Amino acid sequence: MNISTLPFLEAWSPEITVDQILHILGADPYILRKRNARAVAIAEEALATGLRLLTPAVTYRRWMVKSLRHERLVLENDSYLSGPLIAQHLYAAQELAVAVCTIGEAVEKAASETFADDPAYSMALDCFGSLAADMLGAAACHYIESSAELEGKKTTIPLSPGLLGWPVTYGQRELFMLVDADNIGVHLNESCMMIPHKTTSIVVGIGTDVDQQGQMCDYCNMRDVCRHRGYHD
Ligand code: SF4
Numbered sequence: 001m002n003i004s005t006l007p008f009l010e011a012w013s014p015e016i017t018v019d020q021i022l023h024i025l026g027a028d029p030y031i032l033r034k035r036n037a038r039a040v041a042i043a044e045e046a047l048a049t050g051l052r053l054l055t056p057a058v059t060y061r062r063w064m065v066k067s068l069r070h071e072r073l074v075l076e077n078d079s080y081l082s083g084p085l086i087a088q089h090l091y092a093a094q095e096l097a098v099a100v101c102t103i104g105e106a107v108e109k110a111a112s113e114t115f116a117d118d119p120a121y122s123m124a125l126d127c128f129g130s131l132a133a134d135m136l137g138a139a140a141c142h143y144i145e146s147s148a149e150l151e152g153k154k155t156t157i158p159l160s161p162g163l164l165g166w167p168v169t170y171g172q173r174e175l176f177m178l179v180d181a182d183n184i185g186v187h188l189n190e191s192c193m194m195i196p197h198k199t200t201s202i203v204v205g206i207g208t209d210v211d212q213q214g215q216m217c218d219y220c221n222m223r224d225v226c227r228h229r230g231y232h233d
Contacts, residue, residue, distance in 0.1 A: 085165030
């Protein structure tokens with residue numbers, strides 16, 4: 001099932017504020033509003049343009065889990081996810097929900113095209129795109145959690161390739177074997193980066209005995225310096 005057809009996505013628009021964009025850019029919005037009206041105006045323009053350029057899409061699928069052996073979680077079609085992070089969080093999962101969520105390529109294209117003439121605006125637009133992709137991923141997670149809840153099941157925290165214990169180099173390829181990402185215009189390049197870049201990929205374990213161990217950011221090596229913390233939730 002592709003959830004790009006579900007009502008939550010059709011009505012979805014990220015609740016991003018100018019202050020959030022300024023914060024991600026490294027500024028204190030309170031101080032900046034007093035001292036730098038130009039910077040605030042740039043962030044406002046980036047927000048308005050970014051919202052117009054969004055073309056959100058999500059591809060999603062649930063798989064039954066067959067077995068877990070030696071840190072390898074094998075699914076009903078004999079595909080698998082592997083690594084210590086997978087074993088730690090998904091050991092009790094009966095099912096797996098897999099989603100790739102993108103805001104499309106227009107925002108990053110506009111950011112790239114304006115960088116030479118207006119780098120501040122370009123960076124603000126890029127920040128908007130990253131925030132929107134994070135929030136779309138969070139919306140997909142909420143959908144997965146609510147669906148599981150209706151079935152009387154629990155969910156793990158979302159896991160993404162690149163977190164500690166699930167390297168991008170093989171994690172992203174494992175995940176992309178489980179969804180039809182072409183369907184929403186997303187592919188992996190040779191370095192396993194997702195194209196368009198403003199895309200998130202997640203797996204969530206579902207079952208009656210799974211547990212939530214911490215939060216996604218706890219397992220990220222950027223956690224001490226990242227300004228995006230909290231936007232996955
Ligand atoms: S620390 Fe930052 S990059 Fe890492 S998972 Fe959290 S929000 Fe994402």
